[in-house]
């Protein structure tokens with residue numbers, strides 16, 4: 129039978145007879161909701177056997193429900209073309225039919241690519257953070273957080289002033305694709321050098337495990353009096369991270385369409401607006417761009433030239449996503465577009481500017497220079513600080 133990975137006599141099968149009626153009622157209810165939700169979203173029938181009512185009660189019933197909700201979320205995401213799974217498909221608890229127990233096959237609990245690995249790690253990381261600092265305790269400090277600065281305004285002003293795309297310069301120590309980019313890494317010194325070199329805004333990587341960044345770096349740069357508005361470069365999977373970024377001094381935060389379903393993006397944009405933060409919504413392909421253009425209230429879209437699943441970088445991606453009707457819609461909506469990743473030379477900047485971006489996000493090519501401020505001059509082929 130397809131999908132069945134184990135089938136064996138179960139010593140626990142006796143539990144089947146002692147399962148309380150309330151469990152069957154609730155379970156039936158949750159199946160009912162799932163079925164309505166699934167059909168209203170044009171989702172295919174679930175790809176698993178549906179005899180779960182025979183599960184034992186208690187903890188495993190709860191786990192089964194959590195699993196079912198998670199599976200429904202995954203199905204919604206998949207129906208929007210999202211390939212990244214938010215957490216490992218650890219599968220439901222064992223199922224019991226009479227004397228037999230069985231599990232349904234899942235695709236394996238190993239991430240399929242680096243982005244999925246990062247997202248799975250974030251899920252557990254954020255859960256731990258939330259235990260230590262629940263949202264309710266964070267919100268108490270919101271009034272004492274530093275005021276947010278106008279991220280998009282700074283990019284537009286730099287574009288007007290220099291005639292080049294406004295620069296978001298990235299404070300990036302390391303990356304999964306390139307390893308360590310800068311050994312002697314002083315985030316505040318780099319931030320100041322970028323500001324002196326003419327950056328309009330800064331992007332600060334806050335992920336520790338994969339990029340050797342930190343939320344402390346964000347706070348250090350903010351508290352050092354750097355005037356450029358700051359983007360919190362995180363892999364957001366939970367609204368908690370947005371509140372935390374705000375408390376640490378961010379003015380903007382990254383939301384990745386390859387990770388977040390439409391409803392999450394809408395909800396997170398509302399939270400950003402409520403907190404005075406700008407959302408930079410990042411896309412990599414046409415499907416993600418079309419999804420994002422269908423969402424109200426988007427002001428800033430980043431086109432990442434790096435495929436975060438394969439690490440492949442191709443700056444013609446920016447041009448491809450800005451061609452034709454999409455480009456027209458973006459102009460009609462007055463959305464500011466940021467060209468991201470793989471920009472090393474004045475020709476690269478000219479190429480993405482020609483494609484229609486009014487801002488660029490650059491890390492590697494400038495952070496590697498002994499003076500990152502001079503790196504900016506090299507990147508643009510001109511001193512843009514003047």
Ligand SMILES: O=C(O)c1ccccc1NCC(=O)[C@H](O)[C@H](O)COP(=O)(O)O
Pocket residue numbers: 242243298300303304305306432434436439468469470471489490491492493
């Ligand atoms: O940079 C990576 O290796 C990477 C891997 C997985 C997920 C995200 C990753 N990078 C995030 C970015 O997109 C870049 O930091 C940013 O656009 C700057 O790119 P670059 O100028 O090429 O350093």
